[in-house]
Amino acid sequence: MWIETQDGNLVNLNMVCGLGIYRDYKDTFKLIAILPVACGYEGEFGSDEIIIHKGTEEECKTVLEEIKKLLDKEGFMLKL
DSSP states (O other): OEEOOTOOOOOGGGGGGGGEEEEOSSOOOEEEEEEOOGGGOTTTTTSSSEEEEEEHHHHHHHHHHHHHHHHHHHOOOOOO
């Protein structure tokens, strides 16, 4: 299943190892998808990840809940 990130990139959720909300030193919250190293994508946090959404903590939580609903609908399980 593919989802579109805030900046228009596509992420295949079948390849995602985990999802998480990260707060940087500027107090910007980022919802990130963590990918296996084998994907070959080098992200800014030192691991293989893609930023799905940047914004407030509440915005990131809302987007994460929407992703969970999509996954539940498709029969995948995401534990929050």
